[in-house]
Amino acid sequence: MIIFTASAYDPLDPNGNITLKWDIMSWTADGYVKEVIWSMVGAQATEQGDCSKFKGNVPHCCKKTPTVVDLLPGVPYNQQISNCCKGGVVGAWGQDPSSAVSQFQVSVGQAGTTNKTVKLPKNFTLLGPGPGYTCGPAKIVPSTVFLTTDKRRKTQALMTWNVTCTYSQFLARKHPSCCVSFSSFYNDTITPCPSCACGCENKRSCVKADSKILTKKGLNTPRKDNAPLLQCTHHMCPIRVHWHVKTNYKDYWRVKIAITNFNYRMNHTLWTLAVQHPNLNNVTQVFSFDYKSVAPYGSINDTGMFYGTKFYNDLLMEAGPSGNVQSEVLLQKDQKTFTLKQGWAFPRKVYFNGDECMLPHQIRTLFYQTLQEEA
Incomplete structure (x- = not known):
């Protein structure tokens, strides 16, 4: 036995x-x-x-x-x-x-x-x-x-x-399975996910958000081959993570995080969102989500894992009115490093359920330029 x-x-x-x-x-x-x-x-x-x-x-x-x-x-x-x-x-x-x-x-x-x-x-x-x-x-x-x-x-x-x-x-897939978009209170422009961030192979079979097909029974039933049924978007990703810099206080700043599911055939039980940002060493309070510092490299505490509260929002439903979860994070400033310039307030890397998400091209370019200047 x-x-x-x-x-x-x-x-x-x-x-x-x-x-x-x-x-x-x-x-x-x-x-x-x-x-x-x-x-x-x-x-x-x-x-x-x-x-x-x-x-x-x-x-x-x-x-x-x-x-x-x-x-x-x-x-x-x-x-x-x-x-x-x-x-x-x-x-x-x-x-x-x-x-x-x-x-x-x-x-x-x-x-x-x-x-x-x-x-x-x-x-x-x-x-x-x-x-x-x-x-x-x-x-x-x-x-x-x-x-x-x-x-x-x-x-x-x-x-x-x-x-x-x-x-x-x-090995799992040739394209990312999620993407990230950014916005802030100090700029009316939303930095969207890159076009075809997760590949556009499903563009022909996608469904518009107002399509009558969505009223059919059995639409959310998964297939044996796990083939997705995605909502038509410019990025064509099953998952989008949106990071919004909401407020800038004297000693603190606040971020709103929204995770949206665009796959009508898959929900996500016990989902996780891992984020890398230098100010995650000073997380003061997390609303609606649970949070744990990961600190994968010892003394460098710049990575944290967000996940749903048990029996409340630990299940991310299929695409539709209930297919999103949201939270806000309050972070204490380090006056020596905090800035709203050069995209510093946005995360360096984002992972949903262990898979790295595609960041907007503009932000990745800013991060690369900043690293070159620091070097």
């Missing part, structure tokens, strides 16, 4: 990854011939495969390369295990440690009866919500130690191995 655990970490963590841990809790009686999955708790194989050679008890899955999916919330208790059944949604560790772990139990037959005869599984693929993950080989690590509920006794797995999977935005 094996317990499988997956843990996720912050997208801006320099050592960030998803770790798949396998803990062998007990051996089955049958030896190693061809593995089968007798039963699973907290997850299921998508296909059973050919189990015709078995009489009596039929295995849960007989495929050599099974695809395993998480169960949906609310399944019967006899199908559950702790930290399971989240519908495949694994949040960021910094956002909520309890939602960053997914777990299921699998009983494997004909797969070895000792540490010497068991063979580690190969060719792991983490499908996630799409491509982009690369998984390394399984590696044997020190056995996991468990603490009993009364915390008076420790037990340990008979054997443990880890699989590390890393994510690459470049």
Whole structure:
């Protein structure tokens, strides 16, 4: 019997990854011939495969390369295990440690009866919500130690191995999946997202905001291939982040952040927004969102993660009237560095759900010129 655990970490963590841990809790009686999955708790194989050679008890899955999916919330208790059944949604560790772990139990037959005869599984693929993950080989690590509920006794797995999977935005897609627009109280001009910031492949199939198609039933149902149905925009991005410099006080300044979903077929559960700006070391108050300083590089505290408040706005709905979330941030000034010139008040980098968003061309040029002057 094996317990499988997956843990996720912050997208801006320099050592960030998803770790798949396998803990062998007990051996089955049958030896190693061809593995089968007798039963699973907290997850299921998508296909059973050919189990015709078995009489009596039929295995849960007989495929050599099974695809395993998480169960949906609310399944019967006899199908559950702790930290399971989240519908495949694994949040960021910094956002909520309890939602960053997914777990299921699998009983494997004909797969070895000792540490010497068991063979580690190969060719792991983490499908996630799409491509982009690369998984390394399984590696044997020190056995996991468990603490009993009364915390008076420790037990340990008979054997443990880890699989590390890393994510690459470049492997996932050839275009960004989000863009950023800027505005400020001291200028009437809105700096928009770049045209075709996320590619214009979906331009022909996009839907105008006032189209009658939007009244059809089943419009928001996702497709198996995750093909988007985007609202027609000049940037053609599923997600737009807008950063508005709202007010300039004597000792503080205020920013309004709005995240808008333009995809009619996808919502975002437990979304995250990571922002890099030099004044995030002096965040005084965040309204409507939760906030956590990331500080991925030790003493440099210029990166923070915004995310929705649980049961309030941690779900970003599909495109439409409810497809946006907003917040305001109050920051204390450092009089030595604060300025409204050269685009200083705008973020250097923005990430939505771990993917870097396209900044306006004008702002990127200003940042580059400023770096050259400082150098």
